Amino acid sequence: MNIKELYQKILFIITGGISLSFFIEIFLNLPQFVFPYNLWLVVLLLIFTFFIYYFFREKQIFIILSSVHTAIASLLFYIVFLIISGFVPQVKDNTLLTTIGLTHIVSSIPFTFLTLLLVINLLFALWKRIFLPLSIKNVTFIINHLGILIVLLFGSIAAFDLIRTTMYIEKNKVIWYSFNDNNKDVVQLPFAIELKDFDIDYFEPNIQLLKIKDISNNKLDLISQVSVDKNKILKLKDFEIKIHRIIDYAWFIEDTVYTNYSPGYTKAVYVTIKRKNQMINSWLSFPTFVQNARYVRIGDYVLMLSTPQPKKYISYVKVYEKSGRVYDDSILVNHPLDIEGWKVYQKDYDQNLGEFSNISILEVNHDRWLSIVYFGLYMMIIGSILLLITSRRKNVSNI
Numbered sequence: 001m002n003i004k005e006l007y008q009k010i011l012f013i014i015t016g017g018i019s020l021s022f023f024i025e026i027f028l029n030l031p032q033f034v035f036p037y038n039l040w041l042v043v044l045l046l047i048f049t050f051f052i053y054y055f056f057r058e059k060q061i062f063i064i065l066s067s068v069h070t071a072i073a074s075l076l077f078y079i080v081f082l083i084i085s086g087f088v089p090q091v092k093d094n095t096l097l098t099t100i101g102l103t104h105i106v107s108s109i110p111f112t113f114l115t116l117l118l119v120i121n122l123l124f125a126l127w128k129r130i131f132l133p134l135s136i137k138n139v140t141f142i143i144n145h146l147g148i149l150i151v152l153l154f155g156s157i158a159a160f161d162l163i164r165t166t167m168y169i170e171k172n173k174v175i176w177y178s179f180n181d182n183n184k185d186v187v188q189l190p191f192a193i194e195l196k197d198f199d200i201d202y203f204e205p206n207i208q209l210l211k212i213k214d215i216s217n218n219k220l221d222l223i224s225q226v227s228v229d230k231n232k233i234l235k236l237k238d239f240e241i242k243i244h245r246i247i248d249y250a251w252f253i254e255d256t257v258y259t260n261y262s263p264g265y266t267k268a269v270y271v272t273i274k275r276k277n278q279m280i281n282s283w284l285s286f287p288t289f290v291q292n293a294r295y296v297r298i299g300d301y302v303l304m305l306s307t308p309q310p311k312k313y314i315s316y317v318k319v320y321e322k323s324g325r326v327y328d329d330s331i332l333v334n335h336p337l338d339i340e341g342w343k344v345y346q347k348d349y350d351q352n353l354g355e356f357s358n359i360s361i362l363e364v365n366h367d368r369w370l371s372i373v374y375f376g377l378y379m380m381i382i383g384s385i386l387l388l389i390t391s392r393r394k395n396v397s398n399i
Helices: 003-027 037-056 060-065 068-087 109-130 136-161 370-397
Strands: 163-170 174-179 186-202 206-214 219-227 234-236 239-253 256-259 266-275 278-285 296-298 301-305 310-321 326-332 337-339 342-349 359-366
Touching (some): 003 060, 003 068, 003 109, 037 060, 037 136, 109 136, 186 359, 219 234, 239 278, 239 301, 266 301, 278 296, 310 337, 310 342, 326 337
Antiparallel strands (some): 163 174, 174 186, 186 310, 206 219, 206 301, 296 301, 342 359
16 A cells, blocks of 8 residues: 555545544434543453454554554644644534534534544554564654643543632621532632631723724724823823823812722823813823723824723631641632642623722633643653663764
């Protein structure tokens, strides 16, 4: 069998399998491969591939499925699906994209088929190597490919077992449950969290120059913006802006500004705006849930203060573990809390109240296969190091 015939048969298997997988995804409602069924599937896959290797390794189907060309072709299709998942939002809805599995690619039947094909190819390669005489080269190959197999296999079945929920915690109230993505099903947790305090830091707001695009629909295009700086004259296009006064925690009552650190405050900036022969003195401020924005309109342009964006927000919490352990901790964005195998991420807060928020919204995830995937990654690293050592020794011996 030449290379052309081999690739024809490989493409027939892959395209035929993907087509059948799409048919199953659309018309058949198969159960999810969740624990422990996915673990049984792994065991059956090991037994099945060893059986095929032991009794049919001289057959054409084994030669095709264990070929490196099958691995390359399958990997290309695998990468295409991953690229699609980067462009299509991975959120299930009632559209055609969800029906054919493109909004949940990693748990879709076509993607599972490609993963299975790659796993079978790796297992056949490993079964062939395991029964060869022991050598450094052989051990390196086994460690490397076994690591890839573990990451690929358990990383894929983790997509079916991953628990992703949202938890709403309140000040001085112990919460021991969360909700799934549609906020309908309650998920009981092996721990409880009490919000003790919430804090947030903001970036400074910018003075923005916007052009009126459609006055009937209040459509504005951002032209330029600059950070607030009291010590110099600011320039936006042909506007000159001089800041005279800045008031934090501002409240407007008609044209009078008061200071009060309470929910709904704004930042007030008193400016002089010059453009050609025009000069205007005015307050600028951003809108809040109880105060309107203060802005200046000159011709087709609007000058206003942008709503400040959060720089960092943090929940100070008390954690109650099922084991009886109680402790204080904090949860920041990108700094999750690890509680009894669950990852707790800072997700959101009451954006109207800001730092006065009485609730904090957390994302609580559980992945039972994560430690096994990490083990596979460590094996890949060890295999790569061994590969570098053996290749260097070979190069030295050839000098």
